[in-house]
Amino acid sequence: MLERSPNKKHTKITFVVAADHPAQQISVVGDFNNWQPGAHPLVVRTDGARAVTLTLPREQRYSFRYLAHGDNWFDDDHADGHDGHNSVLHT
Incomplete structure (x- = not known):
């Protein structure tokens, strides 16, 4: 799930994974961090x-996924869209 708090130049995006998700360690990985696992x-x-909150420039499009322990990648079902491989976020 994505929570947003926009201002004139940036949008704070909070990436949220529900409490009932079975993975213990999760990071968000995407265009905004050069797909670096563990960066966020x-x-x-x-x-x-x-959850983790990032401040990103407004009016941009980012692809992202979540990475859980054991190289388990998964998408955000509540993202702005999906491009066939990744979740998509529009700021």
């Missing part, structure tokens, strides 16, 4: 969900 790990919230 999700941390546990008080409600048990895991």
Whole structure:
């Protein structure tokens, strides 16, 4: 799930994975971090969900996926779209 907080030049995007997801370690990987695994790990919230917030330039398109421990890649079902391989985010 994606949570957004836009301002004039940037949008804060919070990438959220539900508390009931079985993976223990998850990071978000995409165009915004050169697909570098572990660059943006999700941390546990008080409600048990895991999340990380990034500030990205507005009016951009990014491809991304989540990477869980054990090289388990998965998409965000609530992304702005999918390009056939990745989730898509529009800021």
